[in-house]
Amino acid sequence: MKEIVIHSPEELPDAVRILLHRAARARVMAFYGEIGAGKTAFIQALCRHLGVKEEVSSPTFSIVNEYEYISPGDSLAHPVYHMDLYRLKDIEEALQIGIEEYLYSGEYCFIEWPELVEALLPEDSARIKLEIIGDSSRKILIL
């Protein structure tokens, strides 16, 4: 387990770099943490780092937001799936929106409120826990 402490949102890009280094092979990343812990903000920083140009906003209502970035691996445009399972009631609803297609697409999948689909996550998924330790400081645990 790796622990990173950041003291302001400006330090998010550093945390993102450390995460991507530690979990280089993971394409599915599950983000745990209470409301206001900074899950959306962290994923925004991740998407910026990957080179997503468009606005990255919360998918609580839409459930899945899709963005695009150019992968350095093949120089092609790839999708990034930003999901928020907050308003789903059970795993059945997650299956009905076709969550497995996203999870096993081989593309980046960043998930907020992933508790419901724990059993469906691919084996090499990264799990990240965000904890509030002060007004603008957060502890980031890579589990």
Next chain:
Amino acid sequence: MNTVILGIESSCDDTSAAIIRDGEVLSNCVANQEAHRLYGGVVPEVASRAHQKNIIPVVDLAIKKAGIDKRQVDAIAFTRGPGLIGSLIVGVSFAKAYALSLGIPLIEVNHMEAHVLAHFAEPPRPAFPFLCLTVSGGHTQIVLVRGHLDMEVIGQTLDDAAGEAFDKTGKLLGLDYPAGPIIDRLAQKGRPVFDFPEPQIPGLDFSFSGLKTAILYFLQKQKQDDPDFIRNYMADICASVQSRIVSILINKISLAAEETGIREIAIAGGVSANSELRSALEKTGAEKGWNTYIPKFEYCTDNAAMIAITGYYKYLKGTFTSQEVEPVARWKVGG
């Protein structure tokens, strides 16, 4: 002229179908208890399988309610995006098959543009150019509308949508989802005595994530002194939060009106059903000399009438879509 358009909407939770004739809404049906009473079954929520179950009954109902025959339909308009792919694909596939079997044209519609054009469902209709504040669970945008099919987003949220600010506050207060209507109701019994900071975002963009965090800290702090703080002050907390969300929205649309010199101001989307937002817009409009436009509730939330109306304007321009069309999860307004 008698141009009849069938509209189909399936971008998120609700399956909806509508019939309009020469821009006038004849029927606007959402798959709900009514459709299911006629056809049996229950109402499932978020699911493309639910859309599959709903779509034929709801289209049938829309045609019956409009009092027309399906052979009178001149074109079929459908939501191509943005939305959940699994949900969109049901509406797109249905529209393609329907158009093919009747030999009529297909018209793709952007869901967010359709929210704006919901204002053309009934008079009074805004004059061009106008500004539309589209606020829902998933979106917060200020759209500059130069013509029916000429729009540009000039401000949008950088993080959470306004509707989400209501829902997440509801979560912190232990209210059910969606919390917007509950907070609206509770706020009417309270007073906005707690002051939450207004985010300092330059220009016409919005941010609601900081407000959410401020509410979280505020509640944590108050609960240290009074473990029953939420219960004791529920109505006042709701009034305070709602008043701040509304002031953020009103201040930005006021700034947009100032910057563009436009005085035709409209709101759209599910959050425009909020009673304080509606009255604040009217009040500000009266002070500033705007003409304000607030759609009826049934045209605020996701509905197919707005899809059919957008389709109608595209039909008049002869903008049709080929059978090769696929749904798109991402699709910018004006893009």
